[in-house]
Amino acid sequence: MPTPTNGKTALVTGGAGFIGSHVVDRLVALGYRVAVLDNLSTGRTQNLHPAAALHVADVNDPSIPEIFQQVKPNLVFHLAAQISVSASVREPIADGQTNVLGMLRVLEAVKACGVEKIIYSSTGGALYGEPQTHPCSEEHPIAPLSPYGLSKYLAELYILLYYRLHGLDYTILRYGNVYGPRQDPHGEAGVVAIFTQAMLEGRGVKIFGDGFQERDFVYVGDVAEANIQAIGKGTGGAYNIGTGHGSTVNQVFQLLQQCTGYQEAAEYTPPRPGDVYRISLSHRKAAAELGWQPQVSLEEGLRHTVEYFRNRRG
């Protein structure tokens, strides 16, 4: 019997990374043929489902159009990006190179090979600046505090332009702080993975600022599901993908202490430039139009994450 996907092909840029690899898993499970385009800068082949065909390339590589012609994707999920806020403050040109110019190359390739739809992974956490309302809706003014927030938004504007100019169908997903299995614990982004790994290794844990900064922590499985829901819904829309609740970094530290048995106190260091202090994202629009709601509580998600990092160490 034919699968509901009708033999369609999905290309996932950044598919060897943390969130991308979970999107790949869901697509494979649904019966899509899946190709991944990734330069493996932070992604790992170990993350990849064996059924996914990996093309190792940078989004800025001139070979991108050829790869798209070869894969002939019906759907493109664009996740490849420079993801660190603090790295973007230090190196805004490198950030723009991947997140804006690389995105443009992808859009040009998408246009050239008749892709049906692009689903873009944007940020909710770094787009609205210091929000005036909690939780923050998609109508909130855009006021990024970092080159990362701006480059992710510029990519959104390019997609919108390609829709106006070329009729390209799209959905934009603006994530909160995504956490869960496979997140890189050695990067500069991803407080849950960084804390978990440090706690399991018995190392010191550093908290930037007073720890009362609030983030909307959303589990990676829920985020992958939002991508799946966006395949058939949400045409021409931008959607916050968050829980609607903020949790402080201190709360996350304490919950992780309970899961790992870590006894030490955290070391508090000065806040990092570019970081927002308090944010949570309303998902009312995603619930109404994508039929998406987060399913995994913070406590449950943190337990899964600690279990994953424990097994990986073992």
Ligand SMILES: NC(=O)c1ccc[n+]([C@@H]2O[C@H](COP(=O)([O-])OP(=O)(O)OC[C@H]3O[C@@H](n4cnc5c(N)ncnc54)[C@H](O)[C@@H]3O)[C@@H](O)[C@H]2O)c1
């Ligand atoms: N993790 C979060 O909390 C979060 C929040 C909001 C938005 N996002 C967005 O979600 C997407 C995925 O983020 P993630 O957390 O999985 O990060 P990640 O670093 O694990 O994934 C990014 C992937 O892109 C690849 N990549 C990076 N630069 C590339 C380039 N120039 N060419 C080709 N491949 C490249 C990396 O190797 C990696 O596999 C990004 O677009 C990010 O901006 C993430």
